Amino acid sequence: MKEKYTVSELSRLFGISNQTLRYYDKIGLFKPNYVDKENNYRYYDYEQFFCLSMIMQLKRLNFSLESVQRYSSSMDMNSLEKNLIKTKELIHKQIEQLNQLESRNDRILQNLHIAKYAAEYQKCEVVEEPTRFQYAIPINFEIKDLYHYIKVVYESYIRSRYATHMAQHGEIVLQIHKENLQNRDFHVYNSIGFFIESNAEVVKGSREVVCIEQGKFATCVHCGPYGTIHRSYQKLYDFIEKQGWNICGDSLEFAVVSISLTKDPESFITQIQIPVQKGE
Known part of the structure; x- marks a missing residue:
């Protein structure tokens, strides 16, 4: 040797x-x-x-x-043990961050897939969605005032106690109340917010952050300007009624392709989801 x-x-x-x-x-x-x-x-x-x-x-x-x-x-073995325990905690945080990154990556890939095959997604269907969380403020407005209220919800979020804990948020989400959907009133929104990465424990007792429970949602995509989106709501409503489903909650509307990706309103793609359950 x-x-x-x-x-x-x-x-x-x-x-x-x-x-x-x-x-x-x-x-x-x-x-x-x-x-x-x-x-x-x-x-x-x-x-x-x-x-x-x-x-x-x-x-x-x-x-x-x-x-x-x-x-x-x-x-010093004791010192090494303390360092290893601390390192393990950091590794778990990194794993959690990577899981969140993978989830965001998957959402973007899904949106790109919807954009690529928009014609297929214009068909109405019922899908299973996981539990989601939303920061939302209740306010009534029409689509012509959308960009003003996007600013309002961001300013509200920045001032809230959640901004430092839940920095990662997703698409802007618009909602129409269940009662208005049942009355076929699709022109006035009743809430605006965005999806956030959180958990039930963090948002316990919160009025601004709501849990959207896992369940079945009737869904379709709307292609084109926001001003004509009420037609897609009507189409989805007719589908729900024809298939024997009942509307059981507020709608969710969020962009797949919006002004952040294109300046042409004709190229906008918006997804609409309405929670449903089978009628008795």
Whole structure:
């Protein structure tokens, strides 16, 4: 077995760069045990393999170099345990963030799919939707005043206690009350807000954040300007009635393709969902 290993040899053995080893030497984290006085070459010995292996394991666990250095100096097992517990908590948070990122990615992919095959989605159908949460303010307005009330809901949200806890929000959501839907009054909205990433515990006792329960929704998409969307509501209402469903809650209306993606109102795509249940 060799007694001394150069920087390049150790680099190849452990799959790290020469530059990284030199940096560890510079900051005093992992220094060669032997330096040739004649040519200034640095050499590591076999016993140092275990120290480098420990450093690399801790780095893979996202330990900072400062934390690695403190542990390598003290070799305090209790301190290492505390750091590992803290790292585990951070890993769980990162997993949660990645899951949220995946969910947002899936929603955008779904919207792109709807936009690509809009003609198919114009057909009415009943789908199962998961539990969702919505920040909403009750207010009556017509579609011509939409952009004014979008500003209103954002200003309300910024002032609310939820903004710091639930920074991630989704599409603007408009609602028409169940009673108005049953009376075929599709011209006046009764609420505006947006979907938020939250959970039941966070919003407990809230008046602004509501839980939209999992269930069946009659749905279709409207293609074109918002000014004609009442026609799609009428089409969806007729479908619900014909299929023997009953409207059991407020509608949800949100953009798939809106002014954020196109300036042409003829290219707007909006999804309408109405909660339903089978009539007795």
